[in-house]
Each structure stands twice: as structure tokens, then as C-alpha cells.
Amino acid sequence: MPDDRPFVSLATDFGAAYTAICAGVVHRIAPQATVLVLSDEVTPYAIAEGAMLLRQALPYLPVGVHVGIVDPGVGTPRRPVAVETGRGDVLVGPDNGLLVPAAEALGGVVRAHCLEEPEFRLPEVSTSFHGRDIFSPAAAHLARGVDIARLGPPAGDLLPLDVPAPVVRGGALTAAALYVDRFGSLILHARPDDLAAALGPLEYGTALRVTHPGGTLRATFEETYGSVTPGEPLLWVDSSGQLGLAVNQGSAAERTELRAGDTVTLRVDGKPDGDGAAGLAD
Template sequence: MIAFFTDWGNDSYYVGVCKAVMKSINKDVEIIDVLHETKKFDPKVNAYILHRFSKDFPEGTIFLSVIDAGVGSNRKPIIMKAKKRNFYFIAPDNGLLTLVAEEYGIDRLIEISNENYYFRKRYSTTFHGRDIFSPAAAYLSKGVPIEKLGNEIDIINLFRYKTPEIKNESIEGEVIFFDTFGNVQTNIPSELGETLFKKDDEVIVHFENKKFKAYYERVFSDVLPGELLIHPESSGFLEIAVNQGNAKELLNLDSEGVEIVLKKENY
């Protein structure tokens, strides 16, 4: 199975062409379109998204992830074979694999450099998704050994991020992305929330010298429509949401990467 993830959108032919290339190499391969409408050019935001959805895929999945503002530059096209779950991750070496590398461990790293396994030897400088990444995924799905696709490398690019922690009876973390409903996704594991908060606690959300009151709950309907809540979301992290509303707009958040502090109001 190939899990296909890009920032290309669905209003151009790029996704369809890459799937055609993969099918031309392995007509029996199953391709799952995970997401093609996401924040463009941003490997850090999309690293968090890749990390989240990877957990729900079966052992042996090949993750083809093309968030590649540096296409055609000296950044490497790579394959990471994970130590856990027999996962393969194919991506540009721009930090996109930071979190899955930490989650699953690195068994082997390959730079995709064997042109015999490219779609075209005279490959496009701006469409490596078609000519390099998609063929690599398809050949792996056919059982071609990873070492045939290129040369082994020792290291990949990883980005820094704020590690969530409990400090002074508060939880510190980071806003990592916004979903289509405007829910604010954080990198704070749900277990940290369960350590400090219990259901119906009033919690103050601090960021950028702003404060908002929310309730620590389990489901959206535990608060009234329009009220702010914090709850464990389906991937095991804390989410800030508004029942039948848009938390990103209510909190007036413009971008990801904002550091946040969650503290019980009565502390």
C-alpha cells in the first residue's frame, strides 16, 4: 500500500499523473490519497500531519510524501526505512521526516540516485514527484530491494521544536497546525493533560500576551455552542476547539509555531 501525501491541491493534474506513473510500474498497487490540500511549502507543519496519520496505517505501508519547495535544488530525494512496523517513508530531505524518524526509528537511509529506477532518465527539474519519488514508491511496492534505488546515507535534516512539558503546574507546548474546522492542534500529548486537568476544569490558554478561558472536556457538546474547550483528540494530543465554531478565528491565531501555556484558572 502506498499512502500519498502532497501539497499540490486537487485542481491540477499532478496527483493524477503520479498515480498513473505508479500504476504503470505496478498495476496492482493500492494507492491511498491521504491529503493533497494542506499548507503549501511548509515541511514542519506537514511533518506533524504525516506523523499523525501514519499511526493509523498498516504494517508495511509506503508513505510517499512530497512537500518540496526546494525541488531541483541540492536537497536529496530520500527513502527512510523505519525500524518499527516495516514502514518506508519517501520524501525530500527537508525536515519532513523529523517526527516519524523519532517515532519509528531509522533502520536505513537511501538517497534515490539510481536513474534506472526513475520514470525518465532526462527527468524534470521541477517535477521530482513524477520522475523520482513516485517511481521509487512503486518499485518498492513491487519488492525491489531498497539498496537498488540508490546509495546509503548516514544522516537526514531534522528540525527543532518545543518539547511539551509540565512546568510550574502548567503545560507548555506549541500550536502545530489548524484543521479544516479551525480546530487548533497542539503537540501536547493527551497524557500531560490528564496529569494536570480533570473534566470540567476551567483552563486558561496563554499565548503572545493573550489569555482565553476554556473548559477541559471530552467531546465538543460538553460545552455550549460558541464556547472554547480543550480535549484529547483522536491522535492522542490536546486540541483547542469551539463547539460548532472556529477556534483559530476566536483566538485570532495567524500562524503555526506559536508557543502556548495551559494552566488551571484557580491556580
């Protein structure tokens, strides 16, 4: 960690007030630290959404201590952990898959420790606000230079993010929606190489058939939103390298009634399904 003005970031699903309390705890213990609230607007309980935010954002932030809290298992036996990465950052949060994608993006996990030592917690620990009582104090002490090993015993293997892997089969790509962004776009758990493996090289403008639990949507594979007219759907590659299903100046989530965790299947429009049946019209 840098010796002068260590950097701490916070990303939560708490909303502004509770996240500000966490920032206040960090400031009280490590008043010299620069504290950035990366986001307090992660969809409540949406672990995958929080994980993708951390993975996308942290490589662009200074090396430091990064707290991620999307923690529907708070108060249960799930473990609070600190994770040192190859770049030198330490990630702090629950062991529920939230931290793993970001750790991989920051050079991989070097070591991980459970947050068990009372010295590095608040004197009283609630059952429902570990962000205030465990995670923020640990982050502040790490920012002050405390070695990660002093926080508790080695954690061993961390739980992976619980999202189905993309499936390539029969000229089709099936992928889960990781989250819905604020524009209503569905960010998929698949990347361009998955699309190429399933459908072959695609030129921009290629018509696709998107099958989902509620029906079928026609979309084109495009480089930008503006490549289609307002109100038209498209598949594109977002700024983090994930495939996304969007509607130009509209909401793909509203159009399809899909939510995070739902799956879609992508095919080139006009080509038969794997069982030989041609796709139906909208």
C-alpha cells in the same frame, strides 16, 4: 512487501491534479499496485502538518510504500530519501523532518537511503516537481520489489521535524501549534502527559487560562466538543493523542488569530503565574 497487489499511498500539498500525475507515474511503473491518495490537501509548505498526518494515518494503512511530499526546499541540496521502518513499510519523500514522526510510529528507522540512482527516476528530472520525477518512480520500483539499497547510498541521520518541544515550567505548559485542522482547531505539540506534568491531574471541566500572542482565552479541559455549548472554547485530546484547542462548532484559529508555529501557554485559571502575578481577565 506483499507479493500480490503491493500498496502505495500518496500524501501531498499539491492539490488534486499534480497528485494525480504522481499516482499515474506509479501506475505506469507498477501497474499491479493499489494506489491510495491519502491526501492532496495538506496546507502548502506546512511540513509539520504533513508529518502529523502521516504519523496519525500510516499505522492504520496496509504495510506498503508511503510517499509524503511537503517540500518547500525542492530543487535545493535537501536530500530525497527512502526510509525503511521496523513494521516493514518504506517511506519516500524529502529529508526535511516530514517522514520522521511516521517512521517512529511504524517501529523506527531500520535504514535510509538517498534517491540518487538514475535508473529509478524519470529520464528527465525537473527542478520543481520531484514528486513526479523522483519520489513517485522510486515508490513504484520499491512496490515492484526493488531493494531500498539499490536506490542510492545510505542517508545516515535524517533531519528531525523542526518544532519546538513543549516547555513545562512554573505551573504552566507552553506548546507550539503544529497545524490548524479544517475545523479551525489548533493541534498542539504537546500530549496529556505534558499537561499533567505542568498542571497536575486535571478533571474534566477544569477551567484553564490560555495565553497567546494576541491575548488571553478562557477554556475548559473537556473530553468531547459537546461538553461545552456551541461557541465555547475547550482544550481536549484529539484522536492522535495530541492536545488541541477548539471551539465547539466554531474556529479556535479565528477566535485567537493563531496560526501554525505560534505558541500558547496553558495554566489553571485562578492560579498565579510563575512570577506570582495573577492572570488578567479576557
